[in-house]
Amino acid sequence: MQDHQTVLQPTTDLGDLPDTLAWRLQCPVCAAPEIEQGRPDESAGGDHTAVTVHPDRDAYSSPLGTRGGHVEIRLWCAAGHDFQLVIANHKGAEYVGIIH
Template sequence: MAMSHAEILVPAGSAGGSSTQWQLNCPACGNEEVEQADVGSDHEAVTVQPDRDSYESPLGTRGGYVRVDLTCSNGHGFAFIMGNHKGAEFVGVVPRV
C-alpha cells in the first residue's frame, strides 16, 4: 500500500523559534525508525550534485540536488531528495533500487 505524502513527512514539533521539525517515515510501511542506508561509510550515504542543468535528479528536476539514501528497520530502501531548479525548491522520496 502506498503511503500519502502526509503520512511520509509529518510535523514533529518545533526546533525553537519559528522553525518546524519534520519526521520522515518509510514510504513503504510508515515505519518511523529510519537510518542512513547500509551502503558503507556515512559519507557514501549522502551525495551532492552541483547546480548544473546537465544533472537530472531522481525527482525528474534538472540542476543541483542532495540525495540521502535511507533504510527503515523493516529493510525498505528509499532516498530523500532535495532539489533546486531555477529558484524552485523540491523535496521528494523515491524508491532505492
C-alpha cells in the same frame, strides 16, 4: 507508497525553537518511524557516505526529474525498505521528494 500525511509527521521533539518547521520522516512503504542513513546491505560507510551532493550541471539528472543540482540522502527503515530523500533546486524553485 504511503500517503503524504503518513510519510511526513509533524514533530515538536526537536525542542522549543522559535520559527521551526519540522517533520519526522517515516518509511514510504510501511510507515516505520525508525529510519537510518545508508543502506542495510552496506558493510562500510553509513552516515557519512549516505549523502551525495550533485552539482548543478544544467542537466535533467535529478531523480525528481528536475534540472540542476540536487542532494540525495540514501535511507532505509527498520523493516529493510530503502529509499531516497532528494532536495533539488533550479532557477529559484526548490523541490523535496521521496524516491522509492
